Amino acid sequence: MTRLLSLSFVLALTVAACSSAYYGAMEKVGFHKRDILVSRVEKAKDSQQEAQQQFKSALERFESVVTLAETDLAKAYKKLNAEYEDAEEAAEEVSERIDEVEDVAEALFKEWRQEISLYQNPNLKASSEQKLQETEARYQQMMQSMREAEASMKPVLLTFRDNVLFLKHNLNAQAIGALRGEFTSLKANIESLIAQMNRSIESSNRFIAEIKE
Secondary structure: OOOHHHHHHHHHHHHHHHHHHHHHHHHOOOHHHHHHHHHHHHHHHHHHHHHHHHHHHHHHHHHHOOOOOOHHHHHHHHHHHHHHHHHHHHHHHHHHHHHHHHHHHHHHHHHHHHHHHHOOOHHHHHHHHHHHHHHHHHHHHHHHHHHHHHHHHHHHHHHHHHHHHHHHOOOOOOHHHHHHHHHHHHHHHHHHHEEEEEHHHHHHHHHHHHHHO
């Protein structure tokens, strides 16, 4: 257990060092942490929009499956499973993008706090501290919305996987009957997920607009 913790700590330090080196290299060519943060928020927003479309596509495929004749079940399973796998990949990308936003934001705020300590003019220092607090507060609101959208994907994926596996193990008319009962619940969950993602996207748009001011 101790060794695993040590390896995790070393890995974390390595990742942090790589991030610092990357941000340093980008600053040398004119791209500062604030610019990288805006870019990553935009990419996270785009990944959520793509995930929305994939979940919608998966739901449409699921709906088509529950209306198919028994002779189409094997083919339908393959298509439905492909949609599930695409949705899972889309969800993973959303998580990765959010992690990247968090990484550069932490680096930006850490640097900002360090630079505030260098001020000699108390008025300028107070103004910078207030701006930092406001920016951090807006960022935390956006990140909370992003994480809530991320969390809402997992139960949908688990439900979807259960139904895909059930169809795989029961390629018969009875299975379709059971899946019809699941469709309404899955549809409601996906609609809730999409609504949560829309809130996250709106929060990202506000943050981008405010940080560019």
